[in-house]
Amino acid sequence: MTAPVTIDFDEQTLTALDGFAARMEQSRDALIKLALEEWLAAQAWETAEIEAAMAEADRGEFVPDEEIARIVGKYGGER
Numbered sequence: 025m026t027a028p029v030t031i032d033f034d035e036q037t038l039t040a041l042d043g044f045a046a047r048m049e050q051s052r053d054a055l056i057k058l059a060l061e062e063w064l065a066a067q068a069w070e071t072a073e074i075e076a077a078m079a080e081a082d083r084g085e086f087v088p089d090e091e092i093a094r095i096v097g098k099y100g101g102e103r
Contacts, residue, residue: 031056 033041045055080086 041052041055044050045052048055050058
């Protein structure tokens with residue numbers, strides 16, 4: 025199913041969008057659809073990663089203090 029959506033853009037955004045559309049030989053609609061699909065996929069991935077990390081924390085799965093000290097020592101901690 026598809027449904028039309030109306031979005032108002034400022035002139036600067038439309039100019040940039042039209043420039044990319046011309047260079048890529050794509051329509052405005054195609055570029056907006058692609059951008060939104062990619063953003064939604066990134067948000068879904070990020071949300072899943074955060075939820076997985078929170079579940080690990082809830083289970084008490086943390087990096088041991090010794091490992092944190094080793095990493096801080098390797099990359100420079102306090103100066």
